[in-house]
């Protein structure tokens with residue numbers, strides 16, 4: 001079934017002579033259980049597209065729907081992992097509390113919230129560090145915490161915006177492998193935007209290639225990895 005449908009999406013910053021078209025008439029769908037990536041040069045409009053999908057930016061025109069429902073505001077069954085983990089975690093909360101944080105607005109008991117946070121930390125290989133604070137962890141570990149926080153809410157769609165661009169190469173490989181494993185285990189639907197073509201091919205089942213600004217799809221490629 002179709003998880004995400006983007007149709008005729010346009011986004012323009014500013015108005016009149018200073019208007020800048022960031023996304024130009026984009027349409028595509030992502031199927032449930034797919035790990036898709038969107039790759040394109042820096043400045044082509046990837047983040048804008050992802051923010052429109054997340055409901056963080058209201059597109060100038062067009063439509064985004066998640067399993068058939070229009071996305072307006074930040075929907076509950078969607079989670080986003082950003083590049084800048086150092087600004088996305090609360091420094092005054094422990095790792096476990098950070099992961100639990102988005103669950104506060106769910107109708108869940110305290111113990112259920114704790115259990116979910118613990119499970120999410122386990123799935124990213126960080127079960128032992130729940131009582132530490134983010135600043136006590138390496139950059140790669142902090143980004144894992146961000147991923148765990150996104151997973152804890154069990155999103156129907158996980159969006160990732162240049163998620164590994166701020167970590168070293170070795171850590172990036174580990175986090176890419178982790179993302180693939182977690183995605184397979186949970187059958188999650190994941191959409192990653194990146195400027196790194198190698199990363200998109202290594203990571204995903206499908207690569208959507210965007211042109212230079214304004215973003216338009218120039219290729220939609222299945223990526224076949226040999227079975228493990």
Ligand code: ADP
Nearest residue numbers: 013020022041042043044045046047048049213
């Ligand atoms: P990418 O993620 O591919 O690097 P962005 O979506 O961040 O691209 O940006 C696409 C274009 O829109 C760029 O030219 C950028 O300068 C412009 N842009 C992004 N955000 C804003 C904004 N808030 N106001 C005006 N222009 C913006």
Ligand code: ADP
Nearest residue numbers: 170172173174176177197198199200201202203
């Ligand atoms: P390692 O060789 O350290 O065990 P991995 O198991 O993560 O690394 O990767 C297996 C192979 O895939 C390595 O040769 C590595 O260079 C390559 N690889 C991993 N991630 C990427 C990537 N993003 N782009 C291109 N090649 C990659």
